[in-house]
Amino acid sequence: MSPTDELTAPPDGAATGPVRIGLDRSWWQRHGVSTTVWLVRVVLVAAFLVFWEVSADRWIDITFISRPSDIAVRLGEWGADGTLWTNSWITIQEIVYGFGLGAAAGAIAGFVLASLKFVYRVLDPFMMALYSIPKVALAPLFIVWFGIGMHMKVLLAAATVFFLVFLNTAAGVREVDRGLVDAVRLMGGGRWEVARKVVLPASMTGVLTGLKVAIPYALIGAVIGELVASNRGLGYLINDAASQFDTAGVFATLVVLSVIAGVLNVLVGLIGKRVNRWKPIDG
Template sequence: MDAIDNSAAVAQEPKKSTAVARFQARETRRKWLVAGCQIAFGLSFLAFWQYSSGHLIDPFFVSSPIAVFAKLWDWTISGYLWYNLSMTLFATGLGFAIGAGIGFVLGILFGRYKFVADVFDPYITAIYSLPKIALAPLFIMWFGIGLASKVAVSAAVVFFLVFLNTFSGVREVNPIYIHATQIMGANSWNVMRTVIIPSATAWVITGLKVSVPYALVGTVIGEFMSANRGIGFVIAQASALFDTTSVFTGLLVLAIVGSLINAGLKLAEGWLLRWRP
């Protein structure tokens, strides 16, 4: 009987390998098709934008792709782009790190201890209901017009997104896993390290992915209100001078940066959640 079972298993191996190969081939074709459609849509949009500028809409209002990319090239070779972009990215990164760190720690704490969550729930809800843009003038009054106020706005936006996702992730952990680990002799720290944090990782990563664009938005809002450098300052200054090309160029830079950061987070998500099927 063992010999028959082994021969049957050996016979099934080629079929499995063929099925896997077909699946991988389909996925590869699908990825290339998606990439081709994305490129085609982008080129079509740029072509329509270029045609519309001057033919359908006054270039004063929409500029044109050629003018925007020419402006971007000028900013790049002159160093103007790198100087202002570095200021925006530094404030965004610092605000993101502070807001995400505090949000993660408090999300774990509130999710783990229900009594603490119940006590602070109305206060968290009340503060979360405030428009974050309304906090920007207050932060400027507290921290001045320098870097600190931009970091504060960015951190405030990121904090709630990471906190709420982490809190939900911790509360969704199956109690059976926690009890099983405790039965095996694990202490509170071991339960946190081996069960709660890994189980909540998907929620945390989702919060981080969602909060990155908002961290950038928070920094740019702060730069709109009071700054003498940064991409937000560049856009605000160009808007005041009715320089539509520079406004679109600044927006393009922000879109590219946001896309690159999101792509990096997707790679990090795949690595952190590699244990999932």
């Protein structure tokens, strides 16, 4: 049921069940808040870019911060000669594959292990110890194991994502309302019904939180791998631009990474809306 609908009692003799009546609301009443939020965001970004453009080489040395116009020019040059698309596609593949692999493994492991209380208590300190290892320190080891190809970057991104999704999923499973679990068991539900109808839906908030938090870390894992050893990808572009003191090139690459992260966030948000349709609507 959408927020524009309300429930009314059926007339006498009619079939029981809720009746949907569309509320007559204007476009602004339905979309005014989100439109205002986006307008404020656009104004803030525009004001920041104008201030950056004006202050560059006037108050701050342009060697260190470049300027938005130079960054746009660099993006245009890289887009025209194919440098941007070729290297972006390589990094996007590493991010998507690493994110998907790490998120799937983390969600499954978190759900299964957190459902087994004794096993989770035994393994919890080991998982936290592995999570505490700086992932950049794993890059040289992964190079030894998997070489400098795409597999190394994918697995490094997956290792970075895994623990974040695992910990949030496990927290979601462990915070499930025990009253709901007991109610299903009193109605004759077995372990599978409890897991499928109570634990899994209730823990999706933790899973989605882990996915959102893990998105930038998937980028970090892939780019770190490219920075350490690669001749392709956005991490390589950052290295190459920095070695030539091309600040505009570095910022241009960061802009592309930000766009990729934004797109992934939107996709995860859409998945979250679909998965959480069973929850009451706020407000």
